[in-house]
Amino acid sequence: MVCILWIPTYKHQKPTRRTNIVPKFRISDCQIIEDEEGYFELWGEVKPAHPNRLGNNDIDIYIYKNTTRFVIFLLRVLNWLQTKELLNKTRCVDDNKVILSITSWIVNKIRSILIFLLDNIPLSAAKLTKVHIIRLRCIEISDNGMMCFSYDCGYPKKRIYNILNDGKLPECIYHNIKVLYHKHQFHDKEQDASLQPLYLEKRKFEDIRNKKDGRKQVLKKAIEHYLYCFNSVFNTNTTLYENFHQKINTNYISIYIRSKRMLFIVVILHVLLICAYFCFSNDTLKLLMFILVAIYFCFILWEWKTISCKYIITKMLQIEGQYRYAQALIHSRYNSSKNNNCRKRTYNIRSNYCLSKAFLETTKKRTDAHIVLISIWITIVAAIVSIKYSN
Secondary structure, three states, rough: OEEEEEOOOOOOOOOOOOOOOOOOEOOOOOOEEEEEEEEEEEEEEEEEEEOOOOOOOOEEEEEEEOOOHHEEEEEEEHHHOOHHHHHHHHHHHOOOOOHHHHHHHHHHHHHHHHHHHHOOOOHHHHHHEEEEEEEEEEEEEEOOOOEEEOOOOOOOOOOHHHOOEEEEEEEEEEEHHHHHHOOOOOHHHHHHHHOOOEEOOHHHHHHHHHHOOOOHHHHHHHHHHHHHHHHHHHHHHHHHHHHHHHHHHHOOOOHHHHHHHHHHHHHHHHHHHHHEEEEHHHHHHHHHHHHHHHHHHHHHHHHHHHHHHHHHHHHHHHHHHHHHHHOOOOOOOOOOOOOHHHHHHHEEEHHHHHHHHHHHHHHHHHHHHHHHHHHHHHHHHHHHHHHHHHO
């Protein structure tokens, strides 16, 4: 099998290794497997085959089995929470929606705790045994970040150690290979999950390569494939930010109601007001009410500041980073305007990028206006309190 991996880049240069060390990672997606020695899960590690040779880009994928008892126990509990039997039992209480929602919330919380524990168990505590090696031989490397690898997709001695699905590598392998060459900037690692390698059978690959301009044809196929991936990313972005924009502009009060922090602070404030009503005089109660209203407005201001700065600005940086990487494909000489698929995807990427950016910018203007309005209200409340009780 031949796979063409694209290393995201915004410069016109061949990918170069920036590190020789990538942490071990889970391959089996929290699934337990059994052999004659007992239960285990599969782990992987990506290493340069020849770390001291700068010109050699062959890569070895080491497959390990992890037999740590505590990990297997956690995986069993996690898998049990996802079984059909448990889901069916949960649906039995469908008549009572309150019980159903509480049960679902408890199950999700337990799952998140288990996943957190699994992800944070130190590697030194894991019992890893090497069971298989796959070598990726680098056939070609291009200036636009494309790396072409061939590998043997035959089965290991024991099929249960096989990680290939129809000859294709798990996505986590690709994303850890990228770590060797690519630094994540302006985007989360999870966002790279939308990029998937292009696979070709060795015979089909050689047929294309042996034709006139064969290398060019291979790279054109790769550009078309990765433009499709970015097209999906920007389509999703546009839908997400449009919904967020509508939520802010039409029903922004629901943000306060649905916010657990806001609900918590409102309950606390009302408890304090009830206590003050029975314990203090009218003047003291009025002062306390003014103070509590000011606290309430300050908390709303903090909520809007979080939305404006932490969420919107972060998302704007992310789509800028994504578009910068997409431009490496859009401006590639292999992105032919004669190819109808490439032309459509290029147009859609540019259009959705502009739309996403516009939605976020207008949403930020809206939140900034609310921040100013809330600040004015806080000032008015503070002024009333100071005038009222300064005399």
